[in-house]
Amino acid sequence: xxxxxxxxxxxxxxxxxxxxxxxxxxxxxxxxxxxxxxxxxxxxxxxxxxxxxxxxxxxxxxxxxxxxxxxxxxxxxxxxxxxxxxxxxxxxxxxxxxxxxxxxxxxxxxxxxxxxxxxxxxxxxxxxxxxxxxxxxxxxxxxxxxxxxxxxxxxxxxxxxxxxxxxxxxxxxxxxxxxxxxxxxxxxxxxxxxxxxxxxxxxxxxxxxxxxxxxxxxxxxxxxxxxxxxxxxxxxxxxxxxxx
Amino acid sequence: xxxxxxxxxxxxxxxxxxxxxxxxxxxxxxxxxxxxxxxxxxxxxxxxxxxxxxxxxxxxxxxxxxxxxxxxxxxxxxxxxxxxxxxxxxxxxxxxxxxxxxxxxxxxxxxxxxxxxxxxxxxxxxxxxxxxxxxxxxxxxxxxxxxxxxxxxxxxxxxxxxxxxxxxxxxxxxxxxxxxxxxxxxxxxxxxxxxxxxxxx
Numbered sequence: 001x002x003x004x005x006x007x008x009x010x011x012x013x014x015x016x017x018x019x020x021x022x023x024x025x026x027x028x029x030x031x032x033x034x035x036x037x038x039x040x041x042x043x044x045x046x047x048x049x050x051x052x053x054x055x056x057x058x059x060x061x062x063x064x065x066x067x068x069x070x071x072x073x074x075x076x077x078x079x080x081x082x083x084x085x086x087x088x089x090x091x092x093x094x095x096x097x098x099x100x101x102x103x104x105x106x107x108x109x110x111x112x113x114x115x116x117x118x119x120x121x122x123x124x125x126x127x128x129x130x131x132x133x134x135x136x137x138x139x140x141x142x143x144x145x146x147x148x149x150x151x152x153x154x155x156x157x158x159x160x161x162x163x164x165x166x167x168x169x170x171x172x173x174x175x176x177x178x179x180x181x182x183x184x185x186x187x188x189x190x191x192x193x194x195x196x197x198x199x200x201x202x203x204x205x206x207x208x209x210x211x212x213x214x215x216x217x218x219x220x221x222x223x224x225x226x227x228x229x230x231x232x233x234x235x236x237x238x239x240x241x242x243x244x
Numbered sequence: 245x246x247x248x249x250x251x252x253x254x255x256x257x258x259x260x261x262x263x264x265x266x267x268x269x270x271x272x273x274x275x276x277x278x279x280x281x282x283x284x285x286x287x288x289x290x291x292x293x294x295x296x297x298x299x300x301x302x303x304x305x306x307x308x309x310x311x312x313x314x315x316x317x318x319x320x321x322x323x324x325x326x327x328x329x330x331x332x333x334x335x336x337x338x339x340x341x342x343x344x345x346x347x348x349x350x351x352x353x354x355x356x357x358x359x360x361x362x363x364x365x366x367x368x369x370x371x372x373x374x375x376x377x378x379x380x381x382x383x384x385x386x387x388x389x390x391x392x393x394x395x396x397x398x399x400x401x402x403x404x405x406x407x408x409x410x411x412x413x414x415x416x417x418x419x420x421x422x423x424x425x426x427x428x429x430x431x432x433x434x435x436x437x438x439x440x441x442x443x444x445x
Contacts, residue, residue: 017265077433078394079434088394088401096360227360228365
């Protein structure tokens with residue numbers, strides 16, 4: 001068995017004294033693992049870092065084997081990402097989200113989105129917007145997508161202000177007003193007619209929304225906890241300007 | 245099935261040696277044979293040295309270094325600057341910095357790095373002890389000498405957050421061109437880090 005693809009490194013694990021097990025997100029083969037022989041060498045280790053894009057060739061005798069990977073660098077982002085708290089916590093949140101996906105299940109849209117988010121983890125507001133959207137996209141790919149295009153009650157597509165915690169569908173301001181204490185707020189930038197840049201308050205609402213559904217559909221049923229990096233990322237976004 | 249070529253005692257010696265870093269079953273067999281052939285010059289002194297190590301090696305209760313005394317030689321050295329603390333991941337890193345001989349500071353060994361993937365959290369490392377030490381010992385500078393990896397830098401950021409309220413300067417090692425490194429052979433990540441960390445000349 002053999003295939004060649006591009007992939008973004010999600011994590012590395014030491015294997016023996018000289019090798020690494022690489023965890024990659026690829027467009028055509030999803031989240032995939034493979035052994036890199038000599039991956040801890042001075043030549044390979046600098047670019048075999050989480051966040052970098054590599055060109056890979058995976059080989060194994062049988063498809064169900066771990067297989068070996070030969071990697072070459074394509075885009076090296078790791079040094080920029082690890083230079084700041086926003087980059088490092090953002091990277092950890094994204095990799096933790098992708099680890100929720102089953103192995104070897106292709107999610108090409110998430111791969112493309114991952115590359116975009118990793119390239120834009122410099123500014124807290126735009127990074128926050130992209131990560132919040134990425135969380136909703138992961139929920140969608142896991143089969144728990146929210147319907148934020150139109151109001152569940154009236155079918156209206158404008159002035160959507162709430163989300164039903166039961167169905168995950170948007171509700172317009174007029175239809176939702178009597179039940180506002182039971183609904184989740186929908187920040188404007190996530191609604192169908194989004195415009196302008198989100199404020200830190202909008203981002204907090206967006207993360208609260210995605211966090212609620214991640215917790216309900218993914219973390220709780222699987223008995224896992226929210227990654228600590230998410231809380232730190234949210235703190236950085238909330239106090240943006242102070243720490244980048 | 246392969247037949248044993250030596251008694252169980254020698255096989256046991258080979259098996260234990262093969263667990264050492266850098267040794268596999270074949271090199272362990274060679275090392276065992278060498279030890280046996282040089283029994284008086286190597287095997288007996290090695291056994292004695294190991295017995296002494298087993299009896300006397302302890303982990304320093306202040307910094308986490310390994311030594312035969314507690315506090316360790318570095319913590320007890322009065323000539324070292326007590327106001328400067330170098331934070332390292334493990335004892336191997338401490339020894340590497342001591343080999344370089346560029347610092348006259350004291351150390352703090354974390355015992356690893358934060359790694360959600362491996363289930364290593366802040367409670368598994370000696371971060372609380374570091375914060376206590378910085379507060380109690382009137383430390384003025386903490387140098388974070390952790391690896392330039394995602395795990396290493398996550399740990400560095402976490403420690404920086406924990407030390408935020410204390411009157412201490414926190415610095416970290418520069419990332420860039422190694423001595424003897426040729427730019428043509430360096431990866432792009434290292435080069436961009438070197439450009440960002442450039443210094444006046």
